[in-house]
Amino acid sequence: MKSSRLVSVLLLLQTRGRMTAAQLAEELEVSVRTVYRDVEALAAAGVPLYGDAGHAGGYRLLAGYRTRLTGLTADEARALLLAVPPGPAAQLGLGPVLAAARLKVRAALPAELRAHADRIGGRFHLDAPGWYADADETPYLSAVADAVWSGRVLHVTYRRWREPTDVERRLEPYGMVLKAGRWYVVAGPGPRTYRVDRILELSATDEEFTHPDDFDLTAYWTAYQRDFHRRLYRAEAVVRLAPGTRLSGPADAAVRAGGQLQDDGWTLATVPVESVDHAHAEFLRLGTGVEVLAPAALRDRIARTVAELARTYGNAPAPGGD
Template sequence: MRADRLLSLLLLLQNRGRMTAPQLAAELEVSVRTVYRDVEALGASGVPVRAERGPAGGYRLMAGYRTRLTGLTEDEASSLFLVGAPGPARDLGLDAVLATAQLKLRAALPAELGEQAARVRDRFHLDAPAWFRDADPVPYLAEVARAVWEQRVLRTHYRRWGGEARRELWPLGIVLKGGIWYLVARRAGAQPAAGTTDTEAVRTYRMSRFLEVLTTDERFERPAAFDLAGYWEAASRHLESVLYQETAWLRVSPRARRLLPTQFGAAGERALESAGPPDDAGWVRVELPVEARAVAVGDLLRLGTEAEVLGPPGLRAAVAEAVTVLASRYEIAGR
């Protein structure tokens, strides 16, 4: 570990120029005293580190010195797909490896390209989790990620809607969607049904619902034709078709038109794309896919007085009944 830290310290000085001991300590997540010892070790090994005193002082490399020790390790190269996503990298236990990989890449770039890369880093940031929602607890994420990489069978205890289950899984991939982590896996030993493909035997598991995970020594053969991105796109379309059980016909106000994408996501955006012309008050008619009726009533009531459900008749009646119950309840409470 110390060798990795010394290299990181050297690359920090090369990439950023003069840095103080507290700055280096914060970057390397060590004490200032450790930085002093590491700088002495670099100097003893022949690296020309200069210490400058005073308010503008700190450590810097001798002018013109550049290390060529910038080769990426296998783990560092593997972590580069998470550049720009420090939160997911931290969740996967790859934050330190990714930081070192970025330092090495920056050190290998010509000066002008390195400056441009630094500007991009300073100006763009990816924040994956959704607003106003705490991240799911995912204590087994790093272990599952290693099993995915090493193609090792997992023994799991999983909480489903219908109860708990124990499964042996072939972990094929991990997906981060809207701040929620999912495992894409195939049940160990399961064979696809007649007339189906290997992909159709794959299932999706929400990582926060794992109660226990044990990585075994047993390895599995990853299906050669399996495509994680393709599977996820198809599974997302299937989930949407299952969830949306009918289409609501709505009349919505200008304010509700702004709320639809926020409250209903892509379905709300698509509804607006096919909206009819506005009436004199600026209201438009839209068709919005909705979930099961009990869920749809609650979702549509979130629009309040900014929307009117025109149909289907059963859905309109259900919303009207809910509004009547609410009006009665608050009338009593107000007396």
């Protein structure tokens, strides 16, 4: 809606300062021509904004101008209150700050939206970690977060998977990511990704670093995950799945994208796997719901395991026997 977009233009200029028409158009996902019309409408309504010509030009509000208009809708209020789970904020030492911020947002809402916000707390609870994963010990989490805020260099002893396992690293922490209950820090030079719980020792410094202007944490993490899965799943397996059997992760996506339903109701598919060892354990977990056709090494290993299980349970004494 145009009225909502006009509010967005006003708030963007208020919070970010000077912005070009192209920047506003990209942020609002509209054309530059639409931005021109919106700016004209705001000026006609008495909003004190003006444009500067030239390469470094753009639109900006008159110095000191502020609006109290928030434009929050019910959906926006819900999204805002759900945006930051209390647990991760508390881990970063921001629990009381988040609580105060939520209280201020609630107090600023009209009565109807305040009722919506109150219902959110009682009906939604966000719990990021998996069921079978214990919380990682991250004694240096707050120190890493402080370095991210202040833009200061860290010297750490880090434990990695391959030899030599314990290495010394100088980190320029660009940002942090919480993934499935586990904290990561993305740091230069590189940049590279480090698990915070694998930092064995940490020394904060007063050395400042320059955060790269072109570094986008969200874009980096998206590309990192894509590359991680590409490196992780280097092999493939051909399987048949019984009706109702579901795989997980990329394997499930492969079944949904390329699975072929057969006459007997089973589904034939080629799925990515990490290795024979990993796939062996994953497919055994599904019991008779999956048949591995290839590679031969994986099929033969599963067959040997099933035969060993049959011998073990076939020789087991009957309950109550001697």
